[in-house]
Every structure is written in structure tokens, then in C-alpha cells.
Amino acid sequence: MEPILSTSPTSVPQAVAPNRDPLIAEITERGVAEIFPGGAAALAKRLAETDRPLRIKLGIDPTRPDLHLGHSVALRKLRQFQDAGHVAILLIGDFTALVGDPTGQSEARPRLTPAEVEENARTYLDQARQILDFDTPGRLELRRNSEWLAGLTLTEMIELQAQMTLGQMLAKEDFAQRYQSGTPVYLHEFLYPLLQGYDSVALEADVELGGTDQRFNLLTGRDLQIWKGQTPQFCLTVPLLEGLDGYQKMSKSKNNYVGLTEDPLTMYSKLEKVPDHLVERYFELLTRIPLTELPDNPRERQILLAKTIVAQFHSAAAAEEAQRTAQSLVLQGSTQETGSIPEFSIVHLQYPAKLNYILRESGLCKSAADARRQIQGGAVRLDGQKIEDPETEFLSSAELEGKILQVGKKSFRRLVVVAN
Numbered sequence: 273m274e275p276i277l278s279t280s281p282t283s284v285p286q287a288v289a290p291n292r293d294p295l296i297a298e299i300t301e302r303g304v305a306e307i308f309p310g311g312a313a314a315l316a317k318r319l320a321e322t323d324r325p326l327r328i329k330l331g332i333d334p335t336r337p338d339l340h341l342g343h344s345v346a347l348r349k350l351r352q353f354q355d356a357g358h359v360a361i362l363l364i365g366d367f368t369a370l371v372g373d374p375t376g377q378s379e380a381r382p383r384l385t386p387a388e389v390e391e392n393a394r395t396y397l398d399q400a401r402q403i404l405d406f407d408t409p410g411r412l413e414l415r416r417n418s419e420w421l422a423g424l425t426l427t428e429m430i431e432l433q434a435q436m437t438l439g440q441m442l443a444k445e446d447f448a449q450r451y452q453s454g455t456p457v458y459l460h461e462f463l464y465p466l467l468q469g470y471d472s473v474a475l476e477a478d479v480e481l482g483g484t485d486q487r488f489n490l491l492t493g494r495d496l497q498i499w500k501g502q503t504p505q506f507c508l509t510v511p512l513l514e515g516l517d518g519y520q521k522m523s524k525s526k527n528n529y530v531g532l533t534e535d536p537l538t539m540y541s542k543l544e545k546v547p548d549h550l551v552e553r554y555f556e557l558l559t560r561i562p563l564t565e566l567p568d569n570p571r572e573r574q575i576l577l578a579k580t581i582v583a584q585f586h587s588a589a590a591a592e593e594a595q596r597t598a599q600s601l602v603l604q605g606s607t608q609e610t611g612s613i614p615e616f617s618i619v620h621l622q623y624p625a626k627l628n629y630i631l632r633e634s635g636l637c638k639s640a641a642d643a644r645r646q647i648q649g650g651a652v653r654l655d656g657q658k659i660e661d662p663e664t665e666f667l668s669s670a671e672l673e674g675k676i677l678q679v680g681k682k683s684f685r686r687l688v689v690v691a692n
């Protein structure tokens with residue numbers, strides 16, 4: 273008879289564990305900052321032993337119209353849970369957006385109107401669809417926290433606020449710093465962690481995801497679940513992805529972001545310039561490529577990164593095309609810093625519009641005569657195609673929309689149709 277100990281899991285060395293589920297390993301080990309309580313091993317055990325799909329919560333406040341790659345880090349983690357058979361709860365914080373998350377803010381956030389929140393919430397779902405599984409039955413719950421927060425009575429609010437002390441609130445770094453520096457901290461801001469925590473109670477969350485900046489709010493969720501007699505959630509934080517500037521958190525307000533709805537060329541040209549020291553981190557947090565398989569050459573890494581991410585959000589063909597166009601445009605100089613190309617709105621032009629008139633109106637040339645000289649000198653390109661006929665004209669904005677107009681190697685305008 274086999275000795276019992278030889279089959280016991282504790283006798284199997286970790287590195288050669290035969291039943292190590294790759295999905296669980298990906299969830300608990302790749303792109304994770306912290307798991308509490310108990311670390312990766314505790315969550316892995318819970319995932320392996322559960323007899324029902326777990327409820328995984330990720331809350332996003334619709335404070336702005338666009339999601340960016342920073343948000344996609346937690347969304348991708350949520351998708352991994354779906355792929356392992358669990359229920360993703362994508363919580364649109366339509367009520368908490370009206371309060372405003374004080375996390376990471378040096379002063380109170382401007383408060384949004386319900387109409388602004390509603391407009392942003394609408395676009396979020398279309399963007400989240402690019403990452404989450406919206407199709408497999410039972411894998412996704414789309415919720416809004418106004419469902420339970422809007423109806424809380426004053427009595428319930430008092431009970432909720434009785435769960436936390438001022439000392440605990442001031443342990444939150446953002447509040448402490450502002451309080452010490454004399455920057456006003458408004459009382460409604462204290463409600464934010466409590467309301468986000470209460471969301472976990474209402475949803476009976478088993479796991480909550482968030483960036484590392486959400487630690488305090490996630491822990492409040494655990495405390496409130498204990499108060500309500502629930503099993504407290506695991507908290508899994510993901511690292512904060514730095515933006516294209518190379519050191520600050522990727523954020524809309526810092527204009528260092530890559531938006532999830534950006535066109536392939538813009539995405540590509542931003543991502544092929546991710547600073548070297550961040551390329552591996554972008555691979556880790558935004559792709560599934562094993563880090564051991566990355567090319568040694570730094571330039572090849574940047575290109576692979578840009579192509580992989582463009583392919584995820586668009587298609588492999590779009591990624592190839594973006595690479596070709598970017599190469600032909602020799603994107604340097606003006607796009608060096610953030611990868612962004614200045615936009616020029618073509619709605620107000622008079623059509624048919626001559627190319628030299630467009631070059632002057634867009635500021636790419638000083639005058640129509642200068643534009644004519646540049647065209648004849650072979651310096652003008654539209655989407656990488658040289659145009660040498662100064663009489664070239666366009667009948668409507670549809671012929672130009674989305675294209676990149678270029679003079680020489682350093683001056684670009686993306687032609688867009690936006691009224692301003």
C-alpha cells in the first residue's frame with residue numbers, strides 16, 4: 273500500500289504541484305499587487321475549493337466619458353475570474369460618482385450632475401464590452417449602486433456612519449494630508465468609503481478588485497460585511513499602471529493615457545513609445561505574453577507591445593496597418609512626448625476645400641503660398657501618401673476624416689470631425 277503521506281497535498285513541493293490550475297495561478301499571481309487576507313495562497317485555496325461561482329466586484333465611477341488602459345488592468349483581472357467560471361459584477365458607481373471618490377485627490381472633486389453621470393455610464397458599458405465576457409450566460413452582472421444607495425433612509429445612514437470613527441477616517445492618507453495642510457475636507461467625502469463598502473454588503477461580494485489606491489475603500493467593505501454578518505470579501509489590488517509620461521498613474525486628468533476607444537494608429541503611436549523601463553510592466557499588466565518570451569531588443573519589445581495591444585482592441589490586421597502607417601509617417605518630434613497628435617477639426621472648412629487652404633487653416637503652413645511651396649517640394653503627405661499637386665481638393669469632410677496630414681517629418685494634424 274502507498275504511504276498515505278505521499279499523496280497528501282502538503283507533501284508535494286510547491287514548484288511541482290501537479291494540480292496547479294493555470295487559471296487560478298494567473299488570477300492570483302500575474303499583475304497582482306496585494307491580496308488580503310492571507311495573500312495569494314489563501315485566495316487560490318478559496319478558488320480551488322469553492323462549490324459555487326464566486327461573486328467578484330469591480331466598481332468604476334462614471335466620472336468621465338472614457339476608460340483607459342489603466343482601468344483595463346482591473347477589468348482584465350475581472351475577465352480572468354469570468355474565464356475561471358466566476359461571476360463578474362461590474363458596478364457602475366452612478367450614486368458614488370455624485371459624491372466623488374476623494375482617493376488620490378489633493379482637494380474635493382468637483383461634483384457631477386446626474387445627467388453627466390448618466391451620459392458617462394452609457395459609454396462605459398460599450399468600452400467594458402471590449403474586455404469582459406458579456407455573452408456567456410451567468411458570467412456577468414451589471415449593476416448600479418443607485419439601486420440600493422439612493423433609497424437609504426437617514427436612520428440607515430446614521431447606522432452606517434456609526435461604523436467608523438474620525439480617527440479611522442483620518443488614517444486614510446489623502447484625508448490626513450489635506451487635513452494637516454489645511455485644505456478643506458468636506459463631510460460628504462467621508463461618506464465615500466462607507467458607501468463603496470456598503471456596495472459590497474448589497475452585492476454580497478466574495479472578492480473585490482481595485483487599484484492599490486483603493487485599499488482603504490476595499491477594507492471598509494470587509495468591515496461593513498462583518499457588521500452585517502456576512503463572510504468578508506477577499507480584496508485583490510492591482511498595481512497602478514503608470515502613464516505615458518513614465519512616472520505618474522495613468523489618468524485622464526494627467527493626459528498621459530491611452531483610451532480604450534482610440535483608433536489603431538493613435539494607440540499604436542502612443543504605445544510604441546512607452547518608456548523602456550515600463551515596457552515589461554505594460555506586458556505584464558495588459559497582455560498574456562509570458563515575460564520570459566519577450567524579445568531582448570528594446571525596440572522590438574516596444575513594437576510587439578504596441579501591436580499586441582492594438583490587436584486586442586481592434587484586430588491583428590489593424591495592428592499591422594497601424595505599424596505600416598506609423599513607419600511611413602516617421603512619427604518623431606511632435607509626437608515624442610505623449611504620442612498624441614494635435615487634432616484639427618475639419619467641420620468648419622468650406623468645401624470643396626483645396627489642400628493649400630486646409631494646410632493654412634490647420635496651422636501646418638503659414639500661408640496658402642507657403643502651403644503651395646511645401647506641396648510642390650514633396651513635403652506634404654496625407655496618411656503617409658505624398659501629394660504633389662497643389663490643385664488637389666476635397667469635396668467633403670468625409671474624404672478627410674480620421675486621416676493624418678503631415679508637413680515634413682515633424683508637423684502633424686489628425687483631421688477630425690468635431691464641432692467646436
Ligand SMILES: Nc1ncnc2c1ncn2[C@@H]1O[C@H](COP(=O)(O)OP(=O)(O)OP(=O)(O)O)[C@@H](O)[C@H]1O
Pocket residue numbers: 331332333334335336341342343345346373481482483484485486510511512513514521522523524525
Ligand atoms: N492607472 C491605473 N492603473 C491601474 N488601475 C487604475 C488606474 N486608474 C484607475 N484604476 C483603477 O480603476 C478603478 C476605477 O477607478 P476610478 O473610476 O476611481 O478612476 P480614477 O482612478 O478616478 O481614474 P482617472 O484618474 O483616470 O479619472 C479603481 O479600482 C482604480 O484603482
